[in-house]
Amino acid sequence: MKAQISTPISDFTQRLSSTRRGARLARRLVAHQLDLWGIPHGSELSDAAAHVVAELAANAVTHGHVPGRDFELRLVYAEAARTLRIEVSDARGDRVPQLRPPDPGAETGRGLRLVEAVAATWGVRERRIGKTVWAELRVRPRE
Numbered sequence: 001m002k003a004q005i006s007t008p009i010s011d012f013t014q015r016l017s018s019t020r021r022g023a024r025l026a027r028r029l030v031a032h033q034l035d036l037w038g039i040p041h042g043s044e045l046s047d048a049a050a051h052v053v054a055e056l057a058a059n060a061v062t063h064g065h066v067p068g069r070d071f072e073l074r075l076v077y078a079e080a081a082r083t084l085r086i087e088v089s090d091a092r093g094d095r096v097p098q099l100r101p102p103d104p105g106a107e108t109g110r111g112l113r114l115v116e117a118v119a120a121t122w123g124v125r126e127r128r129i130g131k132t133v134w135a136e137l138r139v140r141p142r143e
Helices: 020-036 044-063 111-118
Strands: 009-016 071-078 083-090 121-126 131-138
Touching: 009 020, 020 044, 020 071, 020 083, 044 071, 044 083, 044 111, 044 131, 111 121, 111 131
Parallel strands: none
Antiparallel strands: 009 071, 071 083, 083 131, 121 131
C-alpha cells in the first residue's frame, strides 16, 4: 500500500446578495474566515485579502449585477503551497474586466490596479453562467 501525502486545503464558499451590503459583508467574511484558519485580523495577509475582496465584490455588484442573481465568494487556502486564492463570481459573462489607464479626474476605476499590486497573479475565467475573477495571494511562512 502506498503512503499518501496529504496537502491540507481549506475551502470557503458563500453566496451573497448582489448589493453594496453584500459586497461589504464579503469583506467582513474574509477577515473572519481567515481568522478561523489561523490568519489573524489585522495581519498583512488578512488586510490584503480584505482589500482584494472589497474590489472584486464591488465590481461584481456594480458591473456584474443581473437582477435576481447573487454573486459568489470563494476562498481556497493551501497552506503547504503558501497560497490564498480568492474568487468572486457574478452572472455577467459579457463584461470582462480589463486594466485600463485610470482617468486622473475620476473617483473610480482603480480597483483592478490595486488587485494587480497586491496579488501575485489574477485573472478571469468563464463559467456556465457569468464569469469568475480570481486573485492569488502569497502566504509568507510563519515566524
